Structure formats: C-alpha cells, structure tokens
Amino acid sequence: MLVSAFAAESAKSGFSPYEYELEEVGKDQVDIAVEHCGICHSDLSMLKNDWELTTYPFVGGHEVVGRVVAKGESVSHLQIDQRVGLGWYSGACLTCEYCLSGKHNLCPSAEATIVGRHGGFANYVRSQALWCTPLSENLAFAEAGPLFCGGITVFHPILQNKIKATDHVAVLGIGGLGHLAIQFLNAWGCEVTALSTTAEKEVEARSYGADHFVVCRDPESLKAVENTFDMLLVATNAKLDAELLMSLLKREGTLHIVGAVPEMEVGSFQLIEHQKSITGSPLGSPALVNEMLKFCGRKDIAPATQHFPMSEINEAFEVLKKGGARYRIVLDAENG
C-alpha cells in the first residue's frame, strides 16, 4: 500500500509531502486510515532529534484517530471500518514479564509509533492491533487523538499513585498535558491547584476544574503552599527546582514526573524525614487507555483543540514552537 505522508528530511527542515510503501499487513497488525492526528511536544523533540532516536525522513504523529482499513489474520477484536485511536506505542513483544502482566507499556522491546518507523502525519499508519483502542460513540472522535498520548500520560499517575478524592493535587504546567490532568483530577473528586508561570491561564485553568491557581514565577509565591499537596504532577519539561517543589508536598507526598525535564538535584532530607518520593511513568497500557476512554466518556473530559488541515502541518508546528497551542493542535485529514 502506498502511503502519502508528511516527512522532515533533517532536524532543521520543515515537513513536505513524502510517499512510502507498506508491505502486506502483519498477522497481528492493522492499518488505519488517519482521520485526525494530534501534535505532541515529543513530535517536535523527535523532529529536532533531541533524544538521538530520530531517523530521517521523519514522519511524526502519534495521537491518531482513524478507521481500520486492513487487518492481519489473527486480529479478531477489531473490525474493518471500526474507529480506533493509536498513541505513542505501536508494538510490544507480548511474552516478556511486563506484557504478560498487562504492562505492555513497560515492554523492553516496545515499538514507538514514530521511532524507527513512520507515524500518523499521513493518510495511513500501521500498528500492532493491541495498541489500537476502539472509540465509543460518546466520545467526540475529532478531539480524541490527544487522549492517546497527552491524556494517558497524565491519567496513569493518578492510578499509579492511588490518588483519592480526598487528596489535594497540584499540576505544574498548564498546557497540552496539564489541561487534561486538571480535568481528570477534578472528575476524580480531588482538590486541584494549577501551578503556572503564565498568570493569563488562570481563567481557563479554573474552567477545566482547578480550585486554586498559583503563579509560580518566583519561589516566594510558592511559599504559601508549602506542605500542601499529596501529589505534584510535573507536566512541563522546564528545568525544576526539585527541592523547592518537594517542599510543597505533604508528608508521604510524591513529586511525579511525566515531562522530560533536565537533570534535577535532590537532597535526602525530605525523602527520609518526610517520607516523600519522586516517581514517574510512561504513558499507559492498552487496558489503562481503555479505562481512561470510558472515564472520559462518562465524565465528559476532552482536550481543548485547535484544528489545522494536515497540509498546513508546518504552520501548525510554528504555533506549537511559539508556545501558542491552546491546548492541543490536531491535524485533520483532507482526503479521508
């Protein structure tokens, strides 16, 4: 099958039309006709080869919503024409201890949708069927793409850290991930504090369900919320003052990292004396994605999106680079 994609030839180039051939679909795989594909900050990091994982021509895109157009012979749980979502992962071994435990996102040989293969900035994208989660009718599918990467990234920590409705949780960084985290935590029953360097985001943060908003440009403004949070979710990739952020946690609280922040300096005092912890998590398993989607449908949780036709991918990336996304950009297929 010939795929029409948008690819970057180098770390410095923009995206331009690019065609490539897909061999016959594998036994456990499906091909998806892309209807919508979100742009995540990690598409930009991969474009620039920030993590030294990128191969060029590079086709990004890992927040896919589309319809199954082909499936391998052993795929029984998806039907042709069924609408599914696909995120960061597109393959796992199924036999390692993590896959066998339902934690496919921890599989040491997990395949990422845009690493060493081509992603969803295209008319078609391929994936192991396992990673394609059916979308139910009560989800606005044109907005659902960002749930498959940004959404699951901030949903997982709530489960991992056994967050309860009685907990007070802070979200640092009100962007593509943060605005979803606030919605999840609000729906979870938590008291939610948004921490942002941008005072102008207060109204929107509150509209997503933040009970409190703290401008955290300087350490002083944070003093007032010392010993306050059960979890502080770091949804930014800016450099952190980890000791300062940990001082905002209650005893037994956790600083949970999902943004690729630079190296942090961590002292032992708060870890030991106040039994605090530093945790992190990578997206989520297929089972967890499914659970998240059901929760989103029941609680009316959706990303705030800006749509661009896929042919305007370079304009869309310019908005992302300037920090102008409010809060997640979605590319729409033009010949679905």
Place this chain on the structure above:
Amino acid sequence: MLVSAFAAESAKSGFSPYEYELEEVGKDQVDIAVEHCGICHSDLSMLKNDWELTTYPFVGGHEVVGRVVAKGESVSHLQIDQRVGLGWYSGACLTCEYCLSGKHNLCPSAEATIVGRHGGFANYVRSQALWCTPLSENLAFAEAGPLFCGGITVFHPILQNKIKATDHVAVLGIGGLGHLAIQFLNAWGCEVTALSTTAEKEVEARSYGADHFVVCRDPESLKAVENTFDMLLVATNAKLDAELLMSLLKREGTLHIVGAVPEMEVGSFQLIEHQKSITGSPLGSPALVNEMLKFCGRKDIAPATQHFPMSEINEAFEVLKKGGARYRIVLDAENG
C-alpha cells in the same frame, strides 16, 4: 531524679561524666533505667553537629533497652520494672493527622530522643510511654537496642514498598543498618544482593542471608547487575551516583534512601520511561516497631554487636569513627 550521664561539651570534645536533674515524670511519660544503649552513626553526626540540631552539653544514645522505673498517671500499658526499648523518637503530639493515622513517626512536632533533650548514654532516660515498646521474652535483650533505630530504619522500607518474597532486593552498605536489612529481607523470602565497597565483608554478608555479593568500587562491577533489583536500599551515607544505581533497578523498581546521603543528581528518563522511583523513610511508628520485634523473635533476627562498658564510651566512639564496628556497638550499664 538525678541522672548520671555522659555528655560532650562541644562538637570536638569527647564524652565525660555529666549529671542533670529530671523533674517529676509527666502524665504520659516513663523513666527508664538504662541497661544497654546502642551507638548509632547519627549519635556521631549529632555529636559533631552535622545537622545543626545539637545543643551542648550533648547526651546521645537512642537505642535504649532498660526497665521502667517511674511512670505518669495516665500510663496504663506499661508496668514498673517492665523491660522496654526506646529509639530515635521520644514524643509525638497524638492529635495531628499523622498521629491519628498511626504514623506518629511523621508527626510534625515529634520529639527526638537526643535533640534538644538528653538521651540514653546515662543511667536513666525519659520518654513518652508511647515510644517505649515492651520486649518479649524470646528476644536477647542485651542485643536488642540497635533494633529500635537501625533495625526499624531498614524494616520500614520493606513494608512501605510492599516488598514480596518474589522480589530481588539489593542492600548498599553492609554496616549497622545493612547487616540487619539483609537478615530482614532473607527472612522475608527475598533474593538478596549485598553491595559493598569492602570485599572482606562477603563471608559475613552471606552469613546474614545475602544470596549474592557485589563489590561496587567501580561502575564496571555494577554493569553485570543492571535491570536486576525491585528495590535497592541505600543504607550508607556516602555520595551516590543515583543514575547508576537506578540503572540496576528493574522497571517499576525503587531506589530507597535511609542514609543521610549528600545531594544527588537525578535524570528524568529512568523515572518516566522505566517507571522507577526514589523513595525514603524515617524510622517507624510504634505499631511498626512492635511488628518488627515480633518478626525478629519469630525469625531469630538480631544485630551483631560489640559491647563496651558505658564508661568506655570514648573508646567505643573511636571504633565507630574508624569504621571498625562489626556491626553495631552497644554500651552496657555498669550499675544497673
């Protein structure tokens, strides 16, 4: 009551005989006639005022075994002449959310036995009765003191991190804490690896229950145990290469700190991608101490001790300073 203690007059001085007067015992307190008192590395840190918490004259000692000689009117669960143990904490408020939850060791106004008051290098020491745990008959009481600080410090992480018999746990630092950690973990059913800079400790580490012994003087020797441990318990206060140690953890593994290590540099990759964590803990609650003592009795777990008469406290500290304790020094009262 007049107390005959050993006190240091300054950070640089040794201990010398020192007497002080105790007022009448408080309603919820007991006075203990000290029979034995372990020396912990934190007695040395406090002596030197490393943590800027010390007041002089300084009377250390917080691994006490002795008999109740006086009790306040509201103390009903301890009897005169009953043998008890006392550790790092000697008071808590009983009304904060942590005390009310049975986590008295997290009480923000917890009182430490040797901070702002006088400890167990003396013939008598006072404590809130809550922190005095009765010793059962099947424990060798002359050896039990170190359980109340060193022991509970390494027992707590096993519970906190929900360690199971199927887990593989590493203990870094085979000293007063580490040799107890190995015994606990072995009795817990775990596979245990001892990590030490001192090759000569292998035979003893194995005698305490280590299945494996790794000399960790250089990074190369650690390469062989990458992705191996469910928990790596840091029972040293030496400077850590946290990233290197985290690379020895399996996915979802935790680096648990109980030693007052200097500031660490921590990257986000292993936290996020491999869902690893960094945790810590402060001693344990009275309920947990009780649970530990029952476990020690049932599993025949005891510290390896070297005994000195209390009047030889300065000689004992010299052994500790030179790293010569194998593995915990206990001072014995001479006029019990």
